[in-house]
């Protein structure tokens with residue numbers, strides 16, 4: 512299903528993104544590792560995939576910039592070929608209380624976490640339709656259901672991805688494209704844990720933090736399944752039953 516297909520993973524330099532890149536490479540995908548600042552981490556993922564006999568390349572883009580989404584896909588397609596799998600995983604989590612979030616913080620978070628995933632999807636969908644195959648997966652957060660603890664701007668940006676998932680999925684399903692979202696919570700080995708790990712793990716029914724590889728396992732299951740679309744799947748150790 513995924514072997515030989517070009518998969519773009521944004522936020523590939525982060526904890527969850529690196530695991531997603533490794534898992535896609537293990538499925539035989541050609542992996543485009545998107546990153547913003549951490550070129551060394553993105554480069555080390557590429558090296559690891561190549562050392563294991565796979566194919567990958569890294570691509571910088573600051574997805575706060577509106578045109579960056581289009582330019583990123585242009586660069587990936589020139590170097591590796593048409594993007595069949597988009598995993599929009601990058602994210603910005605600036606912790607702030609309700610009254611601390613000003614217009615700048617709100618706009619920045621919504622631009623990175625919601626506008627960029629939309630623009631990326633808008634750029635890749637026409638080619639996916641032409642080829643009759645596509646997989647789009649947005650990495651959301653349980654905060655999109657519960658509000659979470661990062662802040663109102665973050666929760667709203669992630670809940671927005673859920674609406675975007677449903678809107679797009681129903682319009683591209685006939686073309687062989689699935690659109691889903693994966694909503695993790697409290698994943699270890701990332702820069703996004705909103706607090707002390709020791710305290711946070713006591714709030715999780717399974718009694719521990721989640722692993723990036725567990726998010727990647729779920730992502731691969733979702734990407735392989737052609738009958739799964741318009742779904743938002745939470746992966747949260749049982750924190751948010753639904």
Ligand SMILES: NC(=O)c1ccc[n+]([C@@H]2O[C@H](COP(=O)([O-])OP(=O)(O)OC[C@H]3O[C@@H](n4cnc5c(N)ncnc54)[C@H](OP(=O)(O)O)[C@@H]3O)[C@@H](O)[C@H]2O)c1
Pocket residue numbers: 521522523524525526527528546547548549550572573574575600601602603604623650651652653694695696697698699700701702703704
């Ligand atoms: N960790 C958790 O517990 C948790 C829980 C729920 C949801 N999530 C979601 O999981 C996804 C992955 O996050 P993570 O946990 O792996 O955190 P992370 O380790 O902090 O990674 C964040 C990634 O996003 C990239 N990024 C941030 N701003 C960007 C921008 N303006 N343009 C392009 N890329 C940008 C970063 O790139 P550089 O480092 O290169 O700048 C990095 O690769 C995010 O969408 C996050 O909201 C995480």
